Amino acid sequence: MINLTAEQHQLAKIVHDYACRFPLTEHGDALLLQGCYDYMNAFKLVMDSTSKVQMDYICLQYPGYLRFAKWMERLAQGIADGVIEVPKEH
Template sequence: MIDLTAKQQQLSKIVHDYACRFPLTENGDAQLLQGCYDYMDAFKRVMNNASKVQMDYICQQYPGYYRFAKWMERLAQGIADGVFEVPKDH
């Protein structure tokens, strides 16, 4: 069942609207990443409280959310692979 809560929809739209502010270019991606920290909590709250079916639906309905998710995935992979250095105090 897809039934998203009002909070899931609201948070998904917040992340979507943020990501959609930037063009689908390398420069736009850089701009998105520069301010993404402020939207990570909303992103995480949706992910932690949604089923796989709900996440698939959210990503279809909110392409900006999907774009944000793909960048978070790339960042996480880069950190895991040692491509990005993370300060020890984090």
């Protein structure tokens, strides 16, 4: 079922609005990535609280959320592949 809570909608819209501030260009993507940390918690809360069907619906309703999700996936893959180095905590 697609019933989303008001909080899920609100958080998805926050991420969507953030991602939509930047043009769909290489420069826009760079700007999105520079400030993405501040939106990762909202993104994760939505990811952790929705089913696959709900997530598919969110990505249709909020294309900025989908854009953000794709970048998070690319970052995670880059880290997993060792292309992106993550500093060790001190």
